[in-house]
Amino acid sequence: MTNSPELDSWAALSGNPSVAVVGLGGAGSEAVADLLALGIPGVRAFAVNTDANHLLRTGVEERILLGHRELRGRGSGGDRDAVLRGAVEGKEELLRRLRPFEIVFLLAGLGGGTGSALLPFLSRELRQTNALPIPVAFLPFQVELDTNSSRRLNVEATVADLEGMGGFLLALANEKLRRFDSLPIHRVFQVRNAYVHSLVTSLVDMVENPSQISVDFASLKNHLRNSDLSTLVVGEYHISEPERLVQEALNETLLDYQIDAAPSVLVHLEGGSNFTLGTLDRVLRALRHRLGEPDRLVMGTRVRSEPSEVLRLTAVIGGLLPRTVRDAVMPPRSRLVEAR
Numbered sequence: 227m228t229n230s231p232e233l234d235s236w237a238a239l240s241g242n243p244s245v246a247v248v249g250l251g252g253a254g255s256e257a258v259a260d261l262l263a264l265g266i267p268g269v270r271a272f273a274v275n276t277d278a279n280h281l282l283r284t285g286v287e288e289r290i291l292l293g294h295r296e297l298r299g300r301g302s303g304g305d306r307d308a309v310l311r312g313a314v315e316g317k318e319e320l321l322r323r324l325r326p327f328e329i330v331f332l333l334a335g336l337g338g339g340t341g342s343a344l345l346p347f348l349s350r351e352l353r354q355t356n357a358l359p360i361p362v363a364f365l366p367f368q369v370e371l372d373t374n375s376s377r378r379l380n381v382e383a384t385v386a387d388l389e390g391m392g393g394f395l396l397a398l399a400n401e402k403l404r405r406f407d408s409l410p411i412h413r414v415f416q417v418r419n420a421y422v423h424s425l426v427t428s429l430v431d432m433v434e435n436p437s438q439i440s441v442d443f444a445s446l447k448n449h450l451r452n453s454d455l456s457t458l459v460v461g462e463y464h465i466s467e468p469e470r471l472v473q474e475a476l477n478e479t480l481l482d483y484q485i486d487a488a489p490s491v492l493v494h495l496e497g498g499s500n501f502t503l504g505t506l507d508r509v510l511r512a513l514r515h516r517l518g519e520p521d522r523l524v525m526g527t528r529v530r531s532e533p534s535e536v537l538r539l540t541a542v543i544g545g546l547l548p549r550t551v552r553d554a555v556m557p558p559r560s561r562l563v564e565a566r
C-alpha cells in the first residue's frame with residue numbers, strides 16, 4: 227500500500243497475466259507432463275481427456291475427464307464427433323476451471339478424436355472470453371496419415387475448423403522429427419516438447435519481465451490474434467556469431483514452410499550480462515533478412531546477471547501460407563491412392 231489511492235489502484239491492475247498450459251488427449255497430456263518435468267514456474271498445468279486410464283497415469287495434477295456419459299472414460303477411439311458432444315456437456319466445468327487464466331496454451335496431437343476435437347472447440351470458447359488461447363498442434367507422422375484415413379480426416383477437419391476461425395495456430399509436424407530416427411520414440415517426443423517448453427517460458431518471460439525490452443500483454447495478444455498459421459524455431463549458438471544463431475534456428479524448423487516470405491515474427495532472445503545492443507541488432511537484421519523483411523516483428527529479451535557464451539533464440543514465425551500447413555498434413559494424392 228502507498229499513501230496514494232491512485233498508485234494503489236494501478237498496483238492492483240499491474241499483476242502479471244496468469245498462464246495455463248492445457249494438454250488435450252493423450253499426446254497433449256504427455257507434452258504437458260514433459261513441460262512440468264522441465265519446469266514451468268508460475269504456470270498452471272491441466273490435462274483434459276476422454277480416457278480415464280490415461281488421466282490416472284499422468285503426472286499432471288489438474289485433470290478433467292470429459293464425455294463420461296457417452297464414452298465411459300474409455301477414450302474416443304478417434305471419434306471426433308463423440309468428443310464434441312462430450313465437450314458441449316462438460317463446457318461449463320471446462321470454462322470454470324480455465325476462466326482465471328489470461329494466456330492458455332492448448333497442446334494436442336492431431337489425428338485421434340480427443341485432441342483433434344478439443345483444440346478448435348476450446349480455442350473458439352476461450353476467444354469469446356478475454357483470454358488469449360495459443361493452440362499448438364502436433365501433426366501426425368506421414369506413415370500414420372498414409373495408412374489410416376480416419377486419422378487424416380480428423381486432421382483435415384481440425385485444421386479446417388481452426389482456419390475457419392481465423393487467428394493463430396502453431397503447427398509442429400512430427401514428420402520433421404525423422405532426423406532423430408535413431409532415438410527411442412519417447413526421447414524424440416521429448417525433443418519436440420523441449421521446443422514447446424522454450425515457447426512457453428519465452429512468452430511468459432516477455433510479458434512478465436518489464437525490466438528489459440519486453441512486450442505488454444495487449445501487444446502480444448494483438449500480434450498473435452492477427453497472425454494465423456505459424457511455426458516455432460529454437461536455436462542456441464555462441465554469442466560471437468549472431469548470424470549463425472539465426473541460421474541454426476531456421477534450419478531446425480518443425481514444419482515445411484516458405485522461409486523467405488513470412489509476414490510476421492515474434493522473437494525472444496536470452497543471453498548473459500555480455501549480451502550487447504550490437505549483438506541484438508545483428509540477430510534481428512539477420513532474422514529479418516532471412517524471412518524476407520516481415521512487416522511485423524515483436525521482440526523480447528532476457529539478460530541474465532552472469533555472463534554467458536551462449537545466446538538462445540526462440541521465434542514464432544507467423545502468417546505462413548495456409549497451403550503450407552495443408553501440404554504438411556495432407557500427403558500428395560498419388561501416395562493416398564497407393565495406400566488404398
Ligand SMILES: Nc1nc2c(ncn2[C@@H]2O[C@H](COP(=O)(O)OP(=O)(O)OP(=O)(O)O)[C@@H](O)[C@H]2O)c(=O)[nH]1
Nearest residue numbers: 251252253302303304335337338339340341366415
Ligand atoms: N507426444 C506424443 N504424441 C503422440 C503419442 N502418441 C501419439 N501421438 C501423436 O498424437 C496423435 C494423436 O494421438 P492421441 O493423442 O493418442 O489421440 P487423442 O487425442 O487422445 O484421441 P483419442 O484417443 O482418439 O480419443 C497421433 O497421431 C500421434 O502422431 C505420444 O505418446 N506422445
Ligand SMILES: [Mg+2]
Nearest residue numbers: 251252277301
Ligand atoms: Mg487418447
